[in-house]
Amino acid sequence: MASELCKTISVARLEKHKNLFLNYRNLHHFPLELLKDEGLQYLERLYMKRNSLTTLPENLAQKLPNLVELYLHSNNIVVVPEAIGSLVKLQCLDLSDNALEIVCPEIGRLRALRHLRLANNQLQFLPPDHWNIAPNWRSREHSWTNHYLRCVLFHKYLTVDRNRLWYVPRHLCQLPSLNELSMAGNRLAFLPLDLGRSRELQYVYVDNNINLKGLPSYLYNKVIGCSGCGAPIQVSEVKLLSFSSGPRTIFLPAEVKAIGTEHDHVLPLQELAMRSLYHTYHSFLKDLNFLSPISLPRSLLELLHCPLGHCHRCSEPMFTIVYPKLFPLRETPMAGLHQGRTTVSFVAYCCSTQCLQTFDLLS
Template identity: 65%
Template sequence: MASELHETIFMAKQERHKNLFLNYKNLNMFPVELLKDEGLRFLERLYMKRNSLTTLPDNLAQKLPNLIELYLHSNNIVVIPEAIGNLARLQSLDLSNNALQLLCPEVGRLRSLRHLRLSNNQLKNLPSEIGDLQDLETLDVSMNQLMSLPDSLHRCVSLQNLTVDHNLLSHVPRQLCWLHCLNQLSMAANRLTFLPLDLGRSRELQFVFVDNNTDLKGLPSYMYNKVIGCSGCGVSYQGLGGEMGEVLRDALIGLPAEVKVIGSEKDNVVPLEELAMRTLHHIHQQHPAGLNLLPPISLPKALLDLLQFPLGHCHRCSQAMFTITYPKFFPLRDTALAGVHRRTTVSFVAYCCSSHCHRTFDLQG
């Protein structure tokens, strides 16, 4: 096996191969032949699936500077060196089915990266630096131990496909709604209790999968015309009718912690705090430097963050909302999608900015 490996690498050097396949070679260590002398400076794609590697060499980028794709699926890699960030041309990195417990912040220096696959590892968090990957199109972190996603993900402006299945997520950052290129979002088998109010507002987002989140009872009504997967969501309250059924359904719909007031159809006055936030937001949107011209604003950081990323936008009139929402429920079993999702009792929820919008909103309008 060693002689065969040596011959494969020797031929790659001699013939200046751009692709090198070292899959299923029973490798415990990264082959030193790849790192001798000048290395394989012309190599663009290196495939090392199903070996027993536990780490990568610190001088990988120095010896293989033109790597575009690094495929390390199914090894025993526990840690990747900080020097990984020196692979300036890398576009695809696959570390699925390894033993990663930590993703180093230096991965944020891979500015050419388009596809990052980290499924089936032991990751408990992602570094905020992942938001520096502005060319990233695919991120797969399914089958890990993530309890949250970094808010900085909204800076991955090219992200099209985000897969976070089989983790421990209880919520999704509302900032993800600002990923205007996102086409598919898969969050099956987590612990979600609610989804961001604006999820689905982007026309580009067409596929949302939230299967087997048993505490998830509501989907934002923006998702009504999307392809959704929600079997296994919600609990059965069939047979409960009238006012009691409505009260229970209201209690079952989870809302973000920032929601301070849940309005009803009878409320005619929006709280002063909400009106102030809407006014500040309007100034900020029309004149980004406008807030600097005002006296110092004494608001908690959470509210200041809301000025940049509102809690949501009214499903009726698109007014930004910050501390109050008027939810209106449309049980999925009463909609046109009932036949597709027979096993779920989840509802679509329209989040409105006022009692007027609440009264006049129609899911199919």
């Protein structure tokens, strides 16, 4: 097997191959033949999936300087060396199905990188600094970060499925070129409220995050995957909470009944406040003696006039969070145009778990 491997690499070097396939070779170490002499200067694509590699050589970029795609799917890689940041032409890096527990920030120095695949690892978090797109360029303490920020500005596809992530760095929402984000099968309980605010981000997949019960309303008109998220709740009937302001009593949404239970999460305070304020403000339009609009900031007034969406079940306004419900539909002639699928689906958006449970396309 060793002689066959050496022969394959020697032929690739002699004939100046641009693609080299070393999949299924039972490799436990990175082949030294690849790093011999000047390496493979012409090589652009290296496929090494389904081996037993545990690490990568420090001189990888020096010996393979023209790599555009590097596929390391299904190995046992625990650590990626800092030197990987020197692969300046790398556009696609696949580290799926390895044993990574952290993402080395040097990956961020890959300015040409468009596809980053980290699915099926042991990641518990993504370093916030890695996604920082607004560094303090004058600060020395942040200067080391600046070397790899240019890369993340141009990420288009990020896949981190089936890891152990429990939160999403907020700066990830601000990447101007990110088109597709897949974080299915993690431990997410919430998403940043402005995820989806970027027009470029069109595809978000968070399927099978069982603790995730709501989506930011900026995802309202995006293509989303959210099956297997959340679970139906049963909350015993208790007296609705409310607060009074002068002669009026304002009731809070029904989710407040779930406070303290292990089955549901309370809506963000901002959402509760905005919904209550929305109804209160519209009450003012009927009763000029209550809550003068002059007391509210202009930006807040504009948001109250135009919520980001309304519940399909009860038309309740939604400002920061929605509850999606997927309805598979019958086959249609046009459905086959969508990535070979033969069925299409309708996603309903609800304002609460109660509306989510009771909404039906026929209702």
